[in-house]
Amino acid sequence: MSSVNSGAPDIAELEDQERRLVLKQFTHDDAWALGSLLVELARSRNAPVAIDIRRGGQQLFHAALPGSTPDNDAWIDRKRRVVERYGCSSYLVGSRFRAKGTTFEDSSRLDPDVYAAHGGAFPIIVEGAGVIGTVVVSGLPQVEDHEMVVEALERFLA
Numbered sequence: 001m002s003s004v005n006s007g008a009p010d011i012a013e014l015e016d017q018e019r020r021l022v023l024k025q026f027t028h029d030d031a032w033a034l035g036s037l038l039v040e041l042a043r044s045r046n047a048p049v050a051i052d053i054r055r056g057g058q059q060l061f062h063a064a065l066p067g068s069t070p071d072n073d074a075w076i077d078r079k080r081r082v083v084e085r086y087g088c089s090s091y092l093v094g095s096r097f098r099a100k101g102t103t104f105e106d107s108s109r110l111d112p113d114v115y116a117a118h119g120g121a122f123p124i125i126v127e128g129a130g131v132i133g134t135v136v137v138s139g140l141p142q143v144e145d146h147e148m149v150v151e152a153l154e155r156f157l158a
Contacts, residue, residue, distance in 0.1 A: 008143045011099060014092040021153045022125045026132060028060055030156075034135060035061030038152045042137075047148070049139030052076045055124065055132055068139050075138040079121035081114060083134045091119030091146040120145030122153065 009017070023030070031053045038051045048067025053060050064072065079090040082104075086093045094117035097104045104110075104117035119142030124133035135153070137145045 009091075009146075011092065011095050014089060014095060017150055018088055018092070018123065018125065021122070021150070021157065022127050023157070024127055026055060026124050026126050031055065031060035034152060034156050035063060037156055038135070038137065038148065039063050039065065041148055041152055047140055047144075049137050049145070049148070050076055052080065052134070052136045052138075053124075054080065054134050060133075065139075072138040075116060075118070075120070076136045078112075078114060078116035079118055079138065080134045080136050082117050083121045083123050083131070083136075085110075085115070087131050088123060089119070089146065090117050090121035091142060093117040094119070094142075118142040118145075119147075120149065122146070122149045 035051055035053050042049045042051070042065050048065060050062070050064045050068040050072035052062050082090040082093050094104050097107055097117065100107070104115075105112045108115065108117070120138050121134055121136040123131040124135055126132050135149055137148050139145070140148070
């Protein structure tokens with residue numbers, strides 16, 4: 001990964017991820033398969049995460065692994081709202097604010113109790129339809145949450 005801050009992806013790489021990780025469709029069964037893949041990845045790493053997948057306003061998948069807490073669900077909601085509002089990953093939104101020398105919390109004019117531009121929420125993008133949902137991981141440092149989602153989407157598309 002190409003960035004100055006400790007292996008974190010830079011804005012160009014984050015934007016490239018969203019261009020690459022586009023699905024042909026996204027069904028209820030796809031949500032189950034992607035969610036199960038994320039659970040498998042998290043279990044293999046003993047990651048204390050919660051996972052959430054939504055299409056539109058409907059929650060299609062949710063799992064809370066050992067070590068996760070109700071706080072992870074609150075983070076999921078806050079990160080998901082950023083994707084819904086901006087149409088791109090929560091990590092990309094936060095990175096764009098940091099690149100301008102500020103923070104999302106200081107400059108977005110949005111309530112930080114409702115929105116969090118921290119890594120881990122990624123748009124579900126369907127070819128020809130755009131952003132139709134979200135996949136979110138919460139429980140690790142933000143770069144790791146983001147990378148787990150990207151890795152799962154890459155495997156799901158392979």
